[in-house]
Amino acid sequence: MPAASINLDEAAKAFADEVGSEGEVAVRGLGTRGGSVEGVRTVLAPQGIEWVQAAEMTVRCGAATPVDDVDAELEQYGQCVAVPSGGTIGGALAVGRSGIRRLGHGPIRDSLLQAYFISAKGEVVKAGGPTVKNVSGFDLCRLLVGSRGTLGFLSDVILRTRPRGDSEQWFVSERDPWELLSELYRPTSLLWDGRSSWVLLEGHADDIRAQAHSSQLEEASGPPKLPTEARWSVAPSELPSLRVAAPGTFVAEIGVGIVHHSHEASRSRPDAAVADLTRRIKSEFDPVGRFNPGVAALRFSG
Amino acid sequence: MISRLRRDFSALRYQKPDANVVVDLVERLRSVLRPDQVRDSDSEIRLYRRDASNLSGRAAVVCFVESTDDVQAVIRVANEFAVPFVARGSGTGLAGGAVPPEGAIVISTTKMNRILSVDPVNRLAWVEPGVLNLDLSNQTKHLGVHFAPDPSSQQTCSIGGNVANNSGGPHCLADGVTSAHIHAVEVVLPNGSVSVLGGEDPEPGGYDLRGVFVGSEGMFGVATKICVKLTQNPPDVATLLLDFSTVADGAQLVSDIIADGIIPAAVEMMDQLCLQAVEEYIHAGLPVDQAAALLVEVVGLSSGVASDVARILELAERRNVGGVRVAADEDERALLWKGRKSAFGAIARIKPNYYLHDTVVPRHRLPDVLEQIYEIADRHELIVLNVFHAGDGNLHPLLVYDASEPGVTERVHAAGNEIVRVSVEAGGVLSGEHGIGLEKRDLMPLMFSEVDLAAQADLRRAFDPALLSNPDKVLPSPATCGDVQSIPDGAWI
Numbered sequence: 203m204p205a206a207s208i209n210l211d212e213a214a215k216a217f218a219d220e221v222g223s224e225g226e227v228a229v230r231g232l233g234t235r236g237g238s239v240e241g242v243r244t245v246l247a248p249q250g251i252e253w254v255q256a257a258e259m260t261v262r263c264g265a266a267t268p269v270d271d272v273d274a275e276l277e278q279y280g281q282c283v284a285v286p287s288g289g290t291i292g293g294a295l296a297v298g299r300s301g302i303r304r305l306g307h308g309p310i311r312d313s314l315l316q317a318y319f320i321s322a323k324g325e326v327v328k329a330g331g332p333t334v335k336n337v338s339g340f341d342l343c344r345l346l347v348g349s350r351g352t353l354g355f356l357s358d359v360i361l362r363t364r365p366r367g368d369s370e371q372w373f374v375s376e377r378d379p380w381e382l383l384s385e386l387y388r389p390t391s392l393l394w395d396g397r398s399s400w401v402l403l404e405g406h407a408d409d410i411r412a413q414a415h416s417s418q419l420e421e422a423s424g425p426p427k428l429p430t431e432a433r434w435s436v437a438p439s440e441l442p443s444l445r446v447a448a449p450g451t452f453v454a455e456i457g458v459g460i461v462h463h464s465h466e467a468s469r470s471r472p473d474a475a476v477a478d479l480t481r482r483i484k485s486e487f488d489p490v491g492r493f494n495p496g497v498a499a500l501r502f503s504g
Numbered sequence: 505m506i507s508r509l510r511r512d513f514s515a516l517r518y519q520k521p522d523a524n525v526v527v528d529l530v531e532r533l534r535s536v537l538r539p540d541q542v543r544d545s546d547s548e549i550r551l552y553r554r555d556a557s558n559l560s561g562r563a564a565v566v567c568f569v570e571s572t573d574d575v576q577a578v579i580r581v582a583n584e585f586a587v588p589f590v591a592r593g594s595g596t597g598l599a600g601g602a603v604p605p606e607g608a609i610v611i612s613t614t615k616m617n618r619i620l621s622v623d624p625v626n627r628l629a630w631v632e633p634g635v636l637n638l639d640l641s642n643q644t645k646h647l648g649v650h651f652a653p654d655p656s657s658q659q660t661c662s663i664g665g666n667v668a669n670n671s672g673g674p675h676c677l678a679d680g681v682t683s684a685h686i687h688a689v690e691v692v693l694p695n696g697s698v699s700v701l702g703g704e705d706p707e708p709g710g711y712d713l714r715g716v717f718v719g720s721e722g723m724f725g726v727a728t729k730i731c732v733k734l735t736q737n738p739p740d741v742a743t744l745l746l747d748f749s750t751v752a753d754g755a756q757l758v759s760d761i762i763a764d765g766i767i768p769a770a771v772e773m774m775d776q777l778c779l780q781a782v783e784e785y786i787h788a789g790l791p792v793d794q795a796a797a798l799l800v801e802v803v804g805l806s807s808g809v810a811s812d813v814a815r816i817l818e819l820a821e822r823r824n825v826g827g828v829r830v831a832a833d834e835d836e837r838a839l840l841w842k843g844r845k846s847a848f849g850a851i852a853r854i855k856p857n858y859y860l861h862d863t864v865v866p867r868h869r870l871p872d873v874l875e876q877i878y879e880i881a882d883r884h885e886l887i888v889l890n891v892f893h894a895g896d897g898n899l900h901p902l903l904v905y906d907a908s909e910p911g912v913t914e915r916v917h918a919a920g921n922e923i924v925r926v927s928v929e930a931g932g933v934l935s936g937e938h939g940i941g942l943e944k945r946d947l948m949p950l951m952f953s954e955v956d957l958a959a960q961a962d963l964r965r966a967f968d969p970a971l972l973s974n975p976d977k978v979l980p981s982p983a984t985c986g987d988v989q990s991i992p993d994g995a996w997i
Contacts (some may be wrong), residue, residue, distance in 0.1 A: 231557065254920070255866070255868075256763050256866055257759040257760075257762050257763035258762075258866050258867055258868065259762060259767075259866050275604070280765045281765070298707070298712070299707060300706070300707070301806075308680065308684060311712060311715060312680060312683070312684045321955070321959065325955045326955070327955055327956055327959045328952060328953070328956045329956070329959070330689060331864075331932075331933040331951065332866065332931055332933075333864040333866060333896070333897055333932060333933055334676075334680075334681075334866070334934075335672050335676065335681060335864050335893070335896040335897070335898045335932040335933075335936035335937060336935070336936065337669060337670045337671075337672075337681070337719050337935050337936065337937060337938070337939050337940070338933045338934040338935050338940060338944075338948070338951055338952075339940060339948060339951075339952065339957075339978060339979075340714055340716060340717050340719070340720055340960045340963050340964065340978065341670070341683065341718065341719050341720075342716075342959060342960065342963065344683065344712045344714075344715025344716050344718075345712060345715065345716045345963065347709055347712060347715070348707075348710075348711065348712050349712075352712075354959075364767075365765035365766070365767060366765075368808075368811075380625055384625060385626065387736060387738070387739055387804070388736055388804075388806055393832060403810065405804065405805060405808045406805065406807040406808035406811055407807075408807035409570055409804070409805035409806070409807045409808050412805070412807070413805070433707075435705040435706055435707035435708065435709075436705050437626075437704035437705050438626040438628075438704065438706075439623055439625070439626050439704065455706075457626055457627070457933075458706050459704070459705050459706045460706055460707065472709070472710070473699055473700065474697075475693060475697040475698070475699035476699055476701070476710060476713065478713055479693070479699075479711075479713060479966065479967065480710050480713075482965075482966040482967075482969075483711060483962075483963065483966040485966075486963070486965055486966045486981050487959070487962055488963035491986075499710055499711055499712040500709055500711075
């Protein structure tokens with residue numbers, strides 16, 4: 203456990219004072235995931251890693267801590283977090299988008315164990331607990347991930363870490379990606395652009411070699427370049443419909459359902475009951491709409 | 505057969521409805537369902553008084569629903585009469601979550617037990633809530649997949665109940681608790697509207713309503729269809745039984761393994777009393793002279809499994825491991841797991857009654873918290889057995905006793921209270937997999953401040969403003985908030 207660079211309990215109190223209990227306010231980070239709301243007072247969450255507990259597979263850090271700093275710290279312990287790189291931890295959690303290793307590492311939403319957040323009343327609120335297994339009360343952590351700062355501002359978090367694989371290697375293949383999905387054992391990532399498939403395997407080097415050999419995979423230097431114009435979220439069973447799309451216009455996460463695309467998807471209509479629940483939750487947590495004004499909680503894609 | 509202490513639970517907000525109202529309610533329910541789906545005889549009401557906890561209540565009527573439409577019809581009637589309702593799967597919950605408030609409608613989902621569809625390519629399935637946990641894995645075995653959450657009650661517990669309690673099990677160490685295995689839930693919300701929360705698509709827009717529904721203990725509505733993730737069966741499995749002359753050595757090895765970057769599929773611990781009881785029961789050749797044994801399972805591809813096993817044995821040597829037994833084949837593996845999973849049956853040979861606890865502590869605190877648990881049991885002159893998910897730090901101290909002995913129930917109560925407290929003080933949590941229900945409702949202030957609990961109450965109100973869906977569970981009433989001594993009458997902790 204490294205020496206604490208910050209006392210996050212104290213920092214949360216100071217952050218709560220800064221957020222206050224009145225007036226519109228937006229949270230800012232490094233601006234990598236769309237930036238903060240303009241024309242509104244902005245606040246910055248605490249920054250810094252308080253501890254890493256390698257044997258617990260947990261790390262506690264301020265929400266404004268850069269993802270890459272956490273990653274660098276965890277590398278010393280042979281661990282990592284299922285949070286896509288770039289920007290801040292709080293920003294990644296608030297947006298709730300997982301990285302391309304989701305197939306093997308799981309979604310970002312599962313990595314949050316405990317959070318202290320600042321409520322619209324300006325109070326410090328705890329959600330969740332420090333252990334992976336925990337069913338003590340309602341799961342506010344899941345509510346916060348992807349809530350885009352509309353319900354509370356994350357002050358600090360405890361994240362579940364995972365071991366880095368002994369080895370990892372990207373491969374490329376011209377084979378059908380669904381055949382690969384069926385025969386490979388728990389690949390970390392499986393991407394497809396309509397022509398080629400890219401596979402990331404992690405684990406023991408001999409196992410990686412054996413799987414690559416039996417599935418006729420060729421070593422690659424890394425994943426393909428992902429189109430950044432649009433991000434679709436579709437049922438993984440719908441991905442084969444992309445067979446008619448122009449190759450090269452997309453990269454699909456096979457077995458997951460994310461499509462990195464050069465064109466926007468048509469938007470589906472929000473379900474009325476879901477829209478109603480969304481309004482009621484927002485109104486319970488932030489009745490006057492102080493937090494991140496103008497940010498829509500309900501953004502549909504796909 | 506083990507008899508357990510039964511107590512009435514009476515600290516409920518809802519008063520028993522007037523007899524005439526019950527007659528009208530039953531009549532109305534019989535008009536929206538088939539009459540045979542609506543039962544209100546004394547004997548049937550008695551059957552649904554309790555779950556597997558020591559708590560009980562009394563419903564007005566039990567409805568055996570068969571479809572989403574049935575559930576919606578019942579919930580609409582509940583709203584019409586302003587009567588609370590409680591969904592119930594197999595009734596295996598240990599925290600009183602399915603105990604009906606006085607005069608409530610019990611919605612039994614046992615007849616909604618169909619596996620609706622399986623997608624073997626993308627490894628997901630839609631199931632009804634009454635499907636039994638193990639049945640899903642058995643039915644999909646030929647496709648090379650299984651449903652990873654595996655509570656010890658998996659032969660009888662329902663997936664709807666797993667969703668309600670965000671249940672765990674031995675194999676959650678590597679694969680995560682139930683929440684990580686649920687893509688979507690079709691629910692009838694407490695106001696009677698039907699919606700799908702989450703989706704087969706990985707990033708449905710908006711708040712993660714799926715995530716907050718899982719583990720909401722029936723207080724956010726009733727699940728009617730569940731989309732689950734299926735997990736690939738591993739090509740290779742190694743199951744090891746390691747024994748130790750001290751509990752501390754075994755407990756410390758658990759942290760050593762994880763800190764080394766190995767996440768076994770499961771790491772279970774049994775202490776000496778448990779080993780002895782189980783050995784008498786199943787004759788598996790368990791190390792009954794040792795203080796503790798760890799059952800470790802490693803799964804994956806062959807080289808990774810072999811290398812993890814070698815490393816675990818190396819680490820075990822440093823913790824003075826005694827015997828090492830590696831299951832030679834599937835039969836031996838099944839026998840070792842049978843030993844672990846039959847522990848609760850085996851303890852009936854020691855005393856007629858038991859109380860099973862469920863707390864979590866950080867792994868590195870296992871040695872000293874276990875020591876405190878033995879000390880607490882000694883001080884209260886009780887026998888305690890420990891059989892638990894060590895890899896997750898998820899303790900299951902079993903207090904065994906004979907309820908006919910004068911004063912013993914009070915001692916069990918006091919010891920249980922202390923065990924929960926030392927777990928939370930060690931940086932742990934109130935429950936790892938059983939949930940809060942009624943059992944630990946008034947202990948929530950040990951972990952959460954009034955402000956924290958108010959935020960949980962906000963979420964509850966957003967889902968259920970009329971507070972009809974399984975009321976009075978999980979959240980302590982404001983009057984008891986901050987007063988952890990106030991345990992509901994008859995509740996056992």
